Amino acid sequence: MRKRVVITGLGVVSPNGVGLDAFTNALKNGSSGIRHSKVLEELQFSCQVAGEPIISDLMKEEYLTRLQLRGFNSTGILYGVIAGIDAFKDAGLKINADEVDWDMSIIFGAGTSGIDKFREAIYKVDEKNVRRLGSSVAIQVMNSGVSAYLSGILGAGGQVTTNSSACTTGAESILMGYDLIQSGRATKVLTGSTSDSGPYIWGGFDAMKVCAYKFNDQPEKASRPMSESANGFVPGSGAGALMLETLDSALERGATIYAELLGGHVNCGAQRNGGSLTAPNNEAVQRCIKTAVKNAGINAQDISTINGHLTATKKDSIEVQNWKEALEFTKDNFPPINSLKSLVGHGLSASGALESVASVLQIKEQFVFPNANCEDIHPDIEAMINSTSVPTKMKELDVDIVAKASFGFGDVNGCLIFKRYNHS
Amino acid sequence: MSDTNLLEKLKTIVEPYVQNKEAFSTISEETDFINDLKINSANLIDVALDVEDEFDIMIENDDMDKMLTVKSSLEVIEQKLAEK
Numbered sequence: 001m002r003k004r005v006v007i008t009g010l011g012v013v014s015p016n017g018v019g020l021d022a023f024t025n026a027l028k029n030g031s032s033g034i035r036h037s038k039v040l041e042e043l044q045f046s047c048q049v050a051g052e053p054i055i056s057d058l059m060k061e062e063y064l065t066r067l068q069l070r071g072f073n074s075t076g077i078l079y080g081v082i083a084g085i086d087a088f089k090d091a092g093l094k095i096n097a098d099e100v101d102w103d104m105s106i107i108f109g110a111g112t113s114g115i116d117k118f119r120e121a122i123y124k125v126d127e128k129n130v131r132r133l134g135s136s137v138a139i140q141v142m143n144s145g146v147s148a149y150l151s152g153i154l155g156a157g158g159q160v161t162t163n164s165s166a167c168t169t170g171a172e173s174i175l176m177g178y179d180l181i182q183s184g185r186a187t188k189v190l191t192g193s194t195s196d197s198g199p200y201i202w203g204g205f206d207a208m209k210v211c212a213y214k215f216n217d218q219p220e221k222a223s224r225p226m227s228e229s230a231n232g233f234v235p236g237s238g239a240g241a242l243m244l245e246t247l248d249s250a251l252e253r254g255a256t257i258y259a260e261l262l263g264g265h266v267n268c269g270a271q272r273n274g275g276s277l278t279a280p281n282n283e284a285v286q287r288c289i290k291t292a293v294k295n296a297g298i299n300a301q302d303i304s305t306i307n308g309h310l311t312a313t314k315k316d317s318i319e320v321q322n323w324k325e326a327l328e329f330t331k332d333n334f335p336p337i338n339s340l341k342s343l344v345g346h347g348l349s350a351s352g353a354l355e356s357v358a359s360v361l362q363i364k365e366q367f368v369f370p371n372a373n374c375e376d377i378h379p380d381i382e383a384m385i386n387s388t389s390v391p392t393k394m395k396e397l398d399v400d401i402v403a404k405a406s407f408g409f410g411d412v413n414g415c416l417i418f419k420r421y422n423h424s
Numbered sequence: 425m426s427d428t429n430l431l432e433k434l435k436t437i438v439e440p441y442v443q444n445k446e447a448f449s450t451i452s453e454e455t456d457f458i459n460d461l462k463i464n465s466a467n468l469i470d471v472a473l474d475v476e477d478e479f480d481i482m483i484e485n486d487d488m489d490k491m492l493t494v495k496s497s498l499e500v501i502e503q504k505l506a507e508k
Contacts, residue, residue: 067440070470134473135466 005181006421008255009091009243011083011192012357015051015236015344018059019086024361026343027369028394032220033344034234040206043199047211049219051236051345052197053079068149071136074114079239079350080146080194081153084108087190087241088154092255096155105158105186107176108147108241109169109193111349114140115200146194146239158186166408167309168266169193170240170352171416175264177244188245195350197237208278210313211235223346224373225310225339226320226381226390233311236345240353242360257421259363262296262401264416265289275411282318285413286326289405292415293327298401300327303335303417305368305397307359307404310339311346317380319407324384327403334385336395342372352406356416359402363420368395430498437474441467453495468492475501481508 010020015033017023026033033051041048055078060069063082072078084106088095112118117140124132139145144162151160159180165172170193177189195201205211212232215222223234250257267288269281293300306323310316324334340355341347347354362368370393377387405415435451442448443462447455457463457471472488475481475497481504483491491497 067467070440132473134470136470 004247007258009087011086011241013079030370034219046213048216073117074140076196083239083241084150091243100157102157103187104156105189109163109173113145115196168408168412168414169349171406171414192241193353194239195348202235225312228376230312234345236347240357262417265291266414269411285322288413289326296417306337
């Protein structure tokens, strides 16, 4: 029999709020985390605004020891460690310094790791000074660095790994956690994903001319998913974490249950049928969404709200069309759809996890957060769905089921179905 | 440089890596970095690099391997300083 998987803890490090309370408030108020970036300006990027979480030195010391912080230069690991520890503690779990929890796994995704640390190391190596790297490089630049730090801190003794699938990474990590629980190999899985911040991770996208460059003097206006004046995505970063657990374990511990993860699906368009390394095969996208709904055992019409990928590029209209066709909605019964990227930018490998935390919070607090900067909804989208389906103000709603999807370079797709847990 | 001075400088260098603060409070020439101070073996490299910075010396691989105790570390430092 299929095991029921619930979410018992959340952690979030977002450009518009670090910690659950700050993030929830930011979502409800539609507060933007997009700011002008001095570094990007100095380096003459086309896009000079970005979403970066604000973390004080004092806060770093609450999560990492002074020794761990010596020579530490990895934003991705920092964000992931903060989000991961917060989710663990939010689930009501206690760190035991002497014991290993063999039934707890960690699948924490990342696109890169320690890219700033890697840069430091490259300079030293090229100066023929490899001997001066010290012990802090290897552990920070390995992609699984974030999972390695977390398992040591939290005492997780099951499978501890890092997945990577571009901007689908976060959604994939959550589904991999779900599968691990289904297979009986874990009772709890800390899932989520993180992304480094800064010019070395964002440069490649700036060079591809896919980033917003028309709003450098109005940072909060720059990220405009589904809007006619959308002009590319705003680079972002951060981390989101979700503690997945069997329903039995959650009930036994008396844990708070935020929502149930009914299931989902991941697939790849194989760069066929219009898909490429950077563009989606629409057939694959629709197939992914449909299969997720089928795996979750729900009817599409039961979906209360959709949290899209919606990056604020030309592809937004196509994404809305894919949702509409895959779920067989009409113009009039299309549910509210929103994009977190309007508030925090595109968190790349972190986006799926950040957005899943936001999706689960919408279930817990029964609301739909607003799409910022979408007063001028794109005509192609307005031709398909009613403008009321793209709320620009926070909307209180009876949120029972959220469908959340992420799409990534490599033509990869992921879709998750979250449902309110009915406490009986 | 006097031995006490050297020891004090080495203590300052080692301190951030120490996991057993109690053993550190009674540090002596006989103190072993890994067994007594519970320094992570990977961090011994960092201790050696910090020593290089502090004394402006270069420690070759063979000498680094010797730096497992306070006594052997002081010997390496003294020898390198004498060669300067």
